[in-house]
Amino acid sequence: MPARRAQNYACPVRDVLDRVGDAWSVLVIVELARGPCRFNALKRVIDGISQRMLAVTLRHLERDGLVTRRVLPLAPPQVEYALTDRGLSLHLAIGTLNSWAEQNQTGIRESRAAYDAARAEPA
Amino acid sequence: MPARRAQNYACPVRDVLDRVGDAWSVLVIVELARGPCRFNALKRVIDGISQRMLAVTLRHLERDGLVTRRVLPLAPPQVEYALTDRGLSLHLAIGTLNSWAEQNQTGIRESRAAYDAARAEPA
DNA sequence: GCTATTTGGTTCCTAGTAGTAACCAAACAT
């Protein structure tokens, strides 16, 4: 368990990234930031996610108090998910990271290309 | 490749998280933000990391232009790693996330405990 | 009445990869 030892490191960011570093959490949060949404609606809009991964992701977010789950007493029972205040504040924090990403993605792509090119031709 | 499809989603954050969401990258960046550092020095200070993971992590960061690698022409050749300006700016962006984590880690722990307790006793 | 579809999941299994352990090679020290 190397990640555990890393947490002895007392680095709070690691906690966040353990939750949000996976492929889907951010996508779900961003989508829910637009407003509450039902399970299958989320599944449709987050293209490529499987039912299982959406369910797992939502459970995690719910457990951390980032998302609420509300079952509507309807015929085919509908479940509405929404961001909590905490989830909303995380969305803002992610926004910062997003800005950085937008400003730097071109530069990063160039760096990668240069790096790869340098190894490709060790002439 | 679900993560790929997710990137069609045109979500720049995902790019960042793909690089920085792993267990070690943030730790390395935080450590290098204190100043340049050699390979084994990093290995010693980042408790629990293996040689391979440190090497892999540094390669990734170098490829993205976040870290420079400088070989010192000494007897047992020493390699000094340092953050680039881009790496430094990422460190700042991570700082935001870190603040959020510090402010919310208590609340999150409580949410988790409450959630787990609720499932434990489905009385 | 019988089938199909929508709701929101859960179970089972596999493929991929994160991570560990072991090996490598040069140079200096003892």
Place this chain on the structure above:
DNA sequence: ATGTTTGGTTACTACTAGGAACCAAATAGC
């Protein structure tokens, strides 16, 4: 000449992320 430091690479494994398939209830369609 054996050991230790430097900075890795290679070979292997165990875990888990994630896809495919299944489940169950109710309404809609025919």
